[in-house]
Amino acid sequence: MKGEPREIGYLTYDVFKKKIDLPSRERLAKGPVAIIECIEDIPCDPCVEACKLGAISKASLTTPPDIDYEKCTGCALCVDNCPGLAIFIINMNYREEKALVSIPYEMLPAPKRGERVDALGRSGKKIGVGEIVKVRKGTGATFVVSVAIDKDLAMEARFIGIQGEINE
């Protein structure tokens, strides 16, 4: 397969769409929901433990997690509990033009609300710009950073480059 994940080290957008069973358009329109980008048989289950709504389950310790999008409210507790930093929250119901993408963040400088950032895709390339609208310090010092970006980037933006400039 072109873009075979283990041959490039990440999921291309095409492979992502193929490998991950995404929420329906209707579910996305309702509001925040978790997208779990974990496709390997890693023995691991903190996401199951983290979800208080029972939306995440695993058939066995080593199977990739299953998520029930109807139970998921996009609370983001799983985001900072996933050791692989592989869970993201997408809110397509944030603003008319903008979606809100919440990502796990463990780098310096510490993210600040109101900051303008570069939106980076899974390949690390800049795909647009966004604004940090919320920062939560999650478990074990992992920040959950919510970034407002154009809706068409919501399924692609997975990291931020902090420019240090605050939007007034």
Added chain:
Amino acid sequence: MEKNRRIREHPIIDFERGKRVRFQFEGQWLEGYEKESIAAALFASGVKIFSRSKRFNHPMGWFCGIGKCSSCLMRVNGIPNVRTCITPVKEGMRVAIQGKKGVLPDEADIAVTKKEERAQVLIIGGGPAGLEAGITSTRLGLDTLIVDENPIPGGQLIKQTHKFFGSKQEYAGLRGFEIASIMLKELRKCGGRYLTETSAIGYYGKDGKQKFLAFKKREGDYQLLEITADNIVVTSGASENYLSFPGNYLPGVYGAGGVQTLMNVYGVKPGNKALIVGTGNVGLIVGYQLLQAGVEVKALIETMPCVGGYLVHAAKLVRLGVPILLKHTIKEAKGKKCVNGATIIAVDEHKQTIEGTERELDVDLILIAVGLSASTRIVSQAGCEKMFVPELGDWIPTHNANMETTIDGVYVAGDGSGVAEASTAMLEGRIAGAAIAEKESYNPGEAKRIKEEAFSELSKLSESSFLKAVTTGKSRCQQKWNEVRSRER
């Protein structure tokens, strides 16, 4: 000399540095912090050359940084061959590079006292496997003693700043250093003993069942401990594999674990621009940790056509803009006094280098993360049979499901019994601790229950394709153990 190697700000760790101390290096006064290693204090002060090649006189640095290799040996307070990477720096210490000829210490420099110790369970190595074996056996009522040569307890857990995979039983979701402090607290609570800076230096069997070991303990003075134990669990861990390439001796070429120690335990920046050789989980994790410490990661290279570790670990690096170059290897480390560049080269499907594909990278740090080998010297000395496991590419002590070697009362667990990962190490340690209690009739029912539960946890882990080599290797190992035992009968 380059100064300011101290990491002041870190997204995960608050470095608590001890009191400032002054020590002499080659007659020059330098500063370090109490509780940090001599090697870290030297490196933070800009000292990169730790020795010189006896034959070519070229400069050499430390390599493994975790007390396994011999590249950091120096003369400290007159005593030769001191492992500076695991010896804390002290006020007024005299540190010197060792010359080409060995010089015996003056009598006055060594004061050795002798002490006898007894334990029902002696555990060599206080990492995840050793701690788990210690907690389990102590809880079940045995008198347990853990000895570890490092100054800080917890083995390699203390330098792991990433959140652990696995299940809740093995503390999944917590960072390695947090797991270490929980386990140490647990050990203290149930009364297990733990001696730091204590190296196992010899094994002597005595009267069949009794095992007799001699250790030396460094606490200011040297102390020779004679420990008589009914059972021994060797959880000696593993050492970083090395790679052959021109310039591999240069300061700046370091093992991944040593770099983790330097930056995550002592808060010292290992370099500015890094190349990582190897994309197993160690390489991927340390790459991410370098970025957190403010080091630029120029690339990760890998001879295989695919990433070795978990995709989620690779994805974290790629989205941060770090290139992962597959089917590439290192051709040469450049520099005279220390690394100031690297040449990498593409390889074909037979792992042969392809001339003309060389590329120069501007780096001052080359990390070797090409796997680990089980540390088995103590079990070898004890006379335990070892076997070569092709799946692991390594010699491991032959052991059964209870983690007992071919010698009665000598157990193994963790990477020292075959390199796997931390969850496996903890479960194996738990099994060894419970198996000993069962054998010695200490809460045998409960011991058996704990053991069975750990077996079932291990079998859950073994369903992962990432642990296939370990699982196959270990079952081959158990088969061999049975053969050896039936032959003996």
